[in-house]
Amino acid sequence: MKNARNCDRVTRLKTNRKTSLKQNRRQNKTHVALAGIRGSHSLTRLIMANTAQIINFPEAVNSEGPAIVKADIENGYDRLAHDITDTLARPPVKLSAREYQVIMAVISKTYRFHKSVDWIANGQLAELTGIDETNISKVKGALIKKRILITEGRKVGINPVISEWSEPEKSKMTPQVKNDLNSQKRLPKKSKTTKNKVENDSPQKKETITKEIEPKGSCPPPRT
Structure with a gap:
């Protein structure tokens, strides 16, 4: 009886050991799988970080007016x-x-x-x-x-x-040019009186001419 009991205990221990080993193996596999998944996630994150595109968002525009522009020597200076x-x-x-x-x-x-x-x-x-x-x-x-x-x-x-740096020199006129300009300004204008005199004098000239002209066929005056 004792031997049978001992045999049963040994078999139970063996089976328990086998089951525990199987469970440990399963747990190890799950841990490895989880670690692999975590590692793959970290790798994907690294890859995404390296290959990510930089998006330049537009500058904030003030709704009340145009965009604010600030001068900075980093943008260049003279x-x-x-x-x-x-x-x-x-x-x-x-x-x-x-x-x-x-x-x-x-x-x-x-x-x-x-x-x-x-x-x-x-x-x-x-x-x-x-x-x-x-x-x-x-x-x-x-x-x-x-x-x-x-x-x-x-x-x-x-x-x-x-x-x-200075104002440009003004052109100076010579005295001859000034005199010519002044003489042109002082020239008398054509008056109406001269025209009237000519018109009035014209008949007198005609009369004197007719008097001096001798008629045809008249003899010249005798010489003294």
Whole structure:
């Protein structure tokens, strides 16, 4: 009886061990599977992070007005002498709004690219300033006369010698031209009296002529 009981216990232990081993194996498989799933998720996340597209959303627009634009040197800046900016703030010559626009446009096309002069087309200045292209040459000519802009062939730039900025000299007339103009102004106008005198004198002249003419067939007076 004892041997039978012992045999039963041994068989039960063996079966319990087998079942426990099977359960452990199953649990290990499930853990491995879960770990694999988690690893695959992390891999997919890494791949998605590396291959994700960057979407540039549009800037927020103020509903009440246009978008706010803030100036920042990170977007670029111009190296400009303080004397030029100070002189433009209080110029020694009179400058119109269009002349200021052309000056700033020339600065942006020259100093911004580290150049003193450059060949700048009128169309480029018109695009920057908003001035009609037909008027750009007039404004440039006025600034050249004021010696604010200098030219080197077709190239244009800012005159760095600020002391030369001045109003253009007015053309002085010679005294002979002035006298000629004054004489033209003083010329008398045609009066009606002279015309009347001529008309009145014409019959008297006819009478004197008829008196002096001798009739035909008359003898000449005797000579003394």
